[in-house]
Amino acid sequence: MAINITLPDGSVREYPDGVTGTDVAESIGSRLAKAAVAVKLDGESRDLSRPIESDAAIEIITENTEAGRHIMRHSAAHVMAQAVLDLYPGAKFAIGPPIEDGFYYDFQVEEPFTPDDLDRIEERMAEIISSNQSFERDVVSSSDAEGIFSDQPFKLEIIRGVDESEGVGGSEVSIYRNVDFVDLCRGPHVPSTARLKAVKLLRSAGAYWRGDENNPQLQRIYGTAWESKKELDAYLNRREEAAKRDHRKLGRELDLYSFPQELGSGLAVWHPNGGMLRKVVEDYSRQIHEDYGFVFVNSPHVAKADLWQTSGHLDFYADNMYPGMDLDEGQQYRVKPMNCPFHVLVYKSNARSYRELPLRFSELGAVYRYERSGVLHGLLRVRGLTMDDSHTFCTRDQLPEELAQHLEFVLTLLGEFGFEDFEADLSTRPEDKWVGDLELWEVATESLRSALVAANVPFQVAEGEGAFYGPKIDVHIKDAIGRRWQMSTVQVDFSLPDRFELEFTTPGNDRERPVMIHSAKFGSVERFIGVLVEHYAGAFPGWLSPVQLTIVPVADRHNEYANEVAAVFRAAGLRVEVDETDETVGEKIRRAITQKHPAIAVVGDKDVAANSVGVRMRGDDAERRGLPLGDAVAELTAAFAAPR
């Protein structure tokens, strides 16, 4: 019997029944066969060695693709488990999936792994890899599997909970063996351990079984695997590059902010350079909010506990709030974790008419949230933050248009900060617990969806992941080195207007309840700046740079002219420093470059005589000498102009 195999280019070849993926790959080319790790048969990933028994479309998965690396890493995880079980008798192994750029495996062992343990495990893995062990697939009944894994409680739990997505069927599971090691696994795997050419263990960490902190904490080992030493080194190099961009490190080097121990965890102080950066960012925020029809409101940092009771925060968010303080004969006050109740009170301060809506309230509001100590991370996760928060109140009819506007707003804002690559999550109504009116949920969700489509933003639907009070969009950006960050949120709220009994008067002189839209564009100013620092590696575009121009006098006698030049640039609106230190020109240039200042102007005898400057732009190796001062001012003011 012969079967027909369709190749990705559409051509069809005839093979004997039972041909393997390896055979097919070899028939196409020996290089392809060498690079093959698995096949995709009618869209299903399978081992190379599995016989193909009917007509199918085939795709050879090679090791230099993401899908190929995924399989390789999964196999590497198996080898790691094998090594751990060899070295630590009695160890229980749980799950070991591939992840982005690597893999991990969770173990239950007597003692947590130390860095020395990782070295030992890595050595043992190298032995397993060089002994060229085949990965053999087998399908067994669930009850047989329970026998095989009788002393592995986590595997038993998986077998008993198995469903179609984890095994081959409800009553059967697939397992993979190599020599004396066997693991429950859906596969596929590389044909043999020898195909793992570049594996490295990175670190160990505690991790809860099934991600639930009520479950036992296991020891997770993270590793990475690549198709070649070269790719592995490139990856390790990328990690180093990312470390160089770390906003905590750059914050110190560029003198932007610090986290003094005396202050407390998760709390930052901003130095003058960082303060200027904040000012530029906040000024921009105010301007664009104004441009998009928002009005400014303001609110205090504390409020009576009753307010947080009404808003529901004490019911749903109390764990993240600072404890109360007793003031004025037992009156409880709370520090604010969010701005929404205040904006609601502004709404309530007047009887509202449909003529006023939509009302878009905006505030750069400082809020305090008690975050658990282990989650704090530089500026990206803090306990005191400033939200560029807004709350829009509109009618049901206005909702679709408002949501589209809000999305356009955040995309414009992110784009003007240099982020071009967006992705979004659309979170829809939870199944069980939700409030509001079903029809309105539909309208809001569809409006968000069509706004995303219209804005051409790729998005995923997080079905049922929304808050109980309304659907939302989270916008993520991709930074300069490809990392994704969640930034803006547009969140519909059907609950707060109810809780506070908000109303407006309709054209027919009835009372109706407005709908509310929460939106944070930066997320928080702190976090946004942290992401900006990492995105630009501290080399901010001119309009954001705390110092835009450093003026370098060649010798003391040029200081006076340097200051005159500085005054001219400052009058044109630039942020200028004059370096009058007792250093050589080379050293002053080096300092300005190290501080990532976008422009340097050197002034010497010839410039004094000609009313000119020598300009060197960041990133250029060369300078332009003798540029007339007026030309330089015009050029730099244009180059460093803020987007709005």
Next chain:
RNA sequence: GCCGGGGUAGCUCAGUCGGUAGAGCGACGCACUCGUAAUGCGUAGGUCACGGGUUCGAUUCCCGUCUCCGGCUCCA
């Protein structure tokens, strides 16, 4: 909060198998007055995170606390 690893000068780090410490950069001073990525010389600066214990003696060993880092968890 949980698991692991750290905390030595402003920064980056070395060091002390228990006898109170050192470099580079930075800062400060002096000289140099210089045309595009480091001028030279000199000086100051440390309760070795904090508290307790062991010891003749603790920065070093032990315990606790704080804090940072990597994860987990959390992120209505």
